[in-house]
Amino acid sequence: MGDESGPGARRTWLISTAVAAVVAAIVSVAASFDGAGAVDHVLIVAGSLALAAHRVAPRAVLAVTTLCLSAYVLHAHPGTSAALPVVGAVHTAARTGRRGVAALASAAFLGAYLATGPTSQEIVERTLLLAGWFLCALVTGLADKNWQAYLRQTEQRALEAERTREEVARRRAGEERLRIARELHDSLTHSISIVKLQAGVAVHLARKRGDTVPPALLAIQEAGGEAMRELRATLDVLRDERPPGxxxxxxxxxxxxxxxxxxxxxxxxxxxxxxxxxxxxxxxxxxxxxxxxxxxxxxxxxxxxxxxxxxxxxxxxxxxxxxxxxxxxxxxxxxxxxxxxxxxxxxxxxxxxxxxxxxxxxxxxxxxxxxxx
The missing domain is CATH 3.30.565.10 (Histidine kinase-like ATPase, C-terminal domain)
Structure with a gap:
């Protein structure tokens, strides 16, 4: 997805950057109450702002966020709020199908937290809480991926159904054209042929007797022939969509x-x-x-x-x-x-x-x- 461009991609990048900045601000405020120093704030900001690139490079974001926040945990021994950026990176990695890497990053961050030597009560209250957060991030990431796949399949089925409806409509239109062609052939062709034949017989008899052929008879004979040609052309159009000429x-x-x-x-x-x-x-x-x-x-x-x-x-x-x-x-x-x-x-x-x-x-x-x- 690194080649995305245009207004939509820029808007997505701005939103991701804004969310990453909000996460950095939340964790930094919580760190201030835990007595974090300048180095700790640098690690928090670097690990949190890396989330802005989660659509472009989810694995790199996961690695940077996990390393920065794990270093912050080992240095300052903060509360559970330090896990917020890592949880977001784990969710993104799981959503893109990188479940193993996401689980490994979760275990690494929990290992860093345990290495700070929490008491038994803190292990129960905080470590298990963090483990639950990471488990939720993995599950929701997988669910999001499955939901996206389901939406793609649904869209493909809808497109296929639309194509099927168009094919059925075209087939029914063709069948209707053939039915109309048969009806016209059975009714008009017969009648016009009789008129043309009778006019031709009348012209023949008049010439045989030596009489002057009435112009009306010649006009009827010629019009009948032209009508037959036009009718055949029309029937050809109904039977086949090619131009009549x-x-x-x-x-x-x-x-x-x-x-x-x-x-x-x-x-x-x-x-x-x-x-x-x-x-x-x-x-x-x-x-x-x-x-x-x-x-x-x-x-x-x-x-x-x-x-x-x-x-x-x-x-x-x-x-x-x-x-x-x-x-x-x-x-x-x-x-x-x-x-x-x-x-x-x-x-x-x-x-x-x-x-x-x-x-x-x-x-x-x-x-x-x-x-x-």
């Missing part, structure tokens, strides 16, 4: 559908976390869908950038701007798409701003922290 591929599909999209990516060379990548894909997808539906003939700029604001954690900045028909004086009502986008960003601990731009058009700006939410 890459944003460049998403932008290319939007361009092929007639939307003018400019994509710029900067500062994201490192692989993004799976949840961040999935959320970014959905945000850009929803923003492009809204632009295609509501912006009219507009140009869309998509920007992805990894930024580090100030000294905070890194973030993924997502910006989707269009120059469409939206105006600040005509506020729009957030639909299901924007609401879901906000919920997704909030769940990751990020921020989202959506609304008309001052220069015209609509903007979507999201910040997603790349650390744990």
């Amino acid at each position: 890459r944003i460049p591929d998403l932008v290319e599909r939007a361009r092929s559908a007639g939307l003018a999209v400019d994509l710029k990516v900067s500062g994201t060379e490192d692989a993004l976390p799976v949840d961040i990548e999935r959320a970014a894909y959905r945000i850009v997808q929803e923003a492009l869908t809204n632009a295609a539906r509501h912006a009219g003939p507009a140009e869309v700029a998509v920007r992805l950038e990894q930024v580090r604001p100030g000294h905070g954690p890194a973030e993924l900045a997502i910006t989707v701007d269009d120059d469409g028909r939206a105006r600040p004086d005509r506020p729009c009502t957030a639909g299901t798409g924007l609401t879901g986008m906000r919920e997704r960003v909030t769940a990751l601990g990020g921020t989202l701003h959506t609304g008309p731009r001052d220069e015209g058009g609509f903007t979507v700006r999201a910040r997603l922290p790349l650390g744990a939410p």
Whole structure:
């Protein structure tokens, strides 16, 4: 423990020094009544103040305290108060697992006290009392050590239980995703497939008869195919936590559908976390869908950038701007798409701003922290 540093270690050192000074003062006052001289007070102060280093070097403290106070006992023949620093050093040594050394120091100090030639009454009243003190110091030191070990084991068990709860929660979440995926597959996939099939049959029959194919049928057929692709992507996300696709591929599909999209990516060379990548894909997808539906003939700029604001954690900045028909004086009502986008960003601990731009058009700006939410 000699390499401890910081405010906590300094505070502990100050407390230990203050306690050692109090012990030295108590024993010195008691020694004054026993007629102790200057040499005795030096031995008392040296042995007591050594207790300040009990956390750093408990064996050295035990040796210094025992030698100084034993010398004081042999020189001045004091009362039992001289044992106070040694009892503290014995307790500290026993708490750190040095039971044999602590017992040896206790026996050495008692031997020094007996060497002063006390009377039979003093042997009974004082020596046995000192022996009891040292026995208590050894026992409490061992109990303190066992209690610390028990606390460490309890903390480890609590951490293990927390990890187990997290694993169970993740497993249950995965099972729930699979259940939802099965339900969606059994209900929506069948219905959408029937709609797409019937539209395809109607288109085929119209062309076979030489009739003009109604645009509504072609739109239904195309929308059915797109809905099937989106549903499959959603089911893949529910079955697996991987992102449904890459944003460049998403932008290319939007361009092929007639939307003018400019994509710029900067500062994201490192692989993004799976949840961040999935959320970014959905945000850009929803923003492009809204632009295609509501912006009219507009140009869309998509920007992805990894930024580090100030000294905070890194973030993924997502910006989707269009120059469409939206105006600040005509506020729009957030639909299901924007609401879901906000919920997704909030769940990751990020921020989202959506609304008309001052220069015209609509903007979507999201910040997603790349650390744990």
